[in-house]
Amino acid sequence: VSQKTILIVDDDEDFRMTYRDALELFGYRTLCAASGAEALELLRRQPVELILLDLMMPHMDGQQLHAILVADPALRNIPVVAVTAGDTRLDGATHLSKVAELGEVLEVVRRSCA
Amino acid sequence: MAAAGPSDAEIIASVADDLPVGIWVARAPGGEFVYANKMFVEIAGMGPRTDAHVDNFAEPYGLYDRAGRLYPESRMPFVRALKERTTVEAEDIVMHRSDGSRVNLRAQARPILRDGVVTHVVVACFDISRQVAAEQARDDFISAASHELKTPIGALQIRAQSLLQMLQRGGSIGTEQLTQWAAHAERQVRRLVRLSEALLDVSRIRAGRVELKREPVDLAVLVRNLAGRLADDLPGVSPPLEVDAPEQLPGVGDPLRLEQVLINLLSNAAKYGQGRAIHLTLAASDGVARIVVRDHGIGIPAEEQQRIFQPFERTASAASYGGLGLGLWIVQEIVTRMEGNIGVTSEPGRGATFTVEIPWGP
Secondary structure (H helix, E strand, O other): OOOOEEEEEOOOHHHHHHHHHHHHHOOOEEEEEOOHHHHHHHHHHOOOOEEEEEOOOOOOOHHHHHHHHHHOOOOOOOOEEEEEOOOOOOOOOEEEEOOOOHHHHHHHHHHHOO | OOOOOOOHHHHHHHHHHHOOOEEEEEEOOOOEEEEEOHHHHHHHOOOOOOOOEOOEOHHHHOEEOOOOOEOOHHHOHHHHHHHHOOOEEEEEEEEEOOOOOEEEEEEEEEEEEEOOEEEEEEEEEEEOHHHHHHHHHHHHHHHHHHHHHHHHHHHHHHHHHHHHHHHHOOOOOOHHHHHHHHHHHHHHHHHHHHHHHHHHHHHHHHOOOOOOOOEEEEHHHHHHHHHHOHHHHOOOOOOOEEEEOOOOOEEEEOHHHHHHHHHHHHHHHHHHOOOOOEEEEEEEEOOEEEEEEEOOOOOOOHHHOOHHHOOOOOOHHHHHHOOOOOHHHHHHHHHHHOOOEEEEEEOOOOOEEEEEEEEOOO
C-alpha cells in the first residue's frame, strides 16, 4: 500500500504538531510548513497527495497561497482542504473547521486525497 | 447687570438653533421642510433639502440602513410619526454624505399636535457613529476571541480523540511519545487559561478592579526566571532571547502582574519579530526600574503607534497574525496602575522597542 503524503500548512506550531501526530498515527506521511512561502518551497521539491491549508496566516494567507497553486500547472491538481476558524471560504476547496472532530478530519482527508 | 449680550427671551427664542442635537421640522401631512438647526446642517454635511418630503426623503439626504439599502420612506421616523401620531425612534440610519463620509444616526420623530390635529413633525437626530464603531470593535473582538479559542480547543480535541481511537483499537504508544503528547495537550490548556485570564482582565480593567499586591520582589531574579521558562509560555515560536539584567534588583510590587507585563511584551516581540533575536534589558536608577523589550521584526508605522495601546486594536499589518488585540492595553493599564509609563519607538521593517518605567525600590 502506498502511503499518502499530506502537507500541513499553518502558522500555529501547536496546530501543525497536532495534525502531524494524528495523521501519522493513522498511516499518513506528513510534511509541515509554517508559512505559504515554506509550503511553496516544499511543494516544488516533492509531490504530495493533499494540502491541509490554514486560511488565516501572516504574510501570505491561505487564499493567496491557493491562488498561486491554482495558477501553477504543476500544482493546481493537488486537492486542498481549507482549515478555518471563521466564515472564510475558498473556491473549489473542501472545508474543515478548526474544531473538527478526528473522525471528520480522517474522513475528509481520506475522501480528498489525490 | 451686564448691558451687552442677549436677553433670556432672545436666547429661548433661538435655543433650537443652538441645541447640540440635529433638529429638523416639517409640515404635516406632506412633510415639506420648515426648519433645520445648525447641528442638523453639521450632521448632514449640507443645508436642508427643501425638495424632500414624505415620499422622497431617503434619496435626497442619502439615508440607508446598515445593510446599505436605501431607507424605505415608510419606515422613516418622521413619516411614521405623522401617520401613527406618536414618538418614533430609529437607530440604524446611515447617512451617506456627499463628500463620501458616513454618519450613523439615531433619529427620533415626534408629531406636534394642536387641538388634536397633527400640524408638524419634529425630528431630533444624534450622531451615534462613535458608539457604532465601539460596537463594531466589540463584535470584531468576540469573533477574534472565538477564533483564538478554536486553535487550542481543536488541538486538544484531536489529540484526545487520537489517543482514544488508538487505545480502542488495541494500539500502544511509547512512554516518550506519550510524554510528548501529554506535554502538548498541557500547553493547549495553558493557552486556554491565558486566554480566559485576558478576557477576565478586560472586565477587571473596565470596572477598575485591577488590584496590585505589594510584596517584596527581586525584579532581576523575576526577569531571569521568566526568560528561562519563556519557551513554554510563548505559543508557537521561541526566538533567541538575550537578557541584560543586574544581579539583583529588590523592590516591592506584584510579581504576577510584573510577569504579565513581561510576558505580553515578549510574546508580542516573538510574534512580530520574524524569528529574529529579542533583547530584554533591565536597569534601574533614581528609584525607577526600566524594562526595555526590543525586537527586529515588522515594526509599527508611526501613525499606528498610539492606537496599539487601545483595547481591541491591532495595526493593519498585525491583523493577519491572530490574537485578541488586548495585550498592550492590559500592559498599559497595569503599568499605569503601578504609577509607571510605557512608550514605544519603531520603524516599519526594523522592529520595535517598548520601554516600561515603574517606580522601584525596597
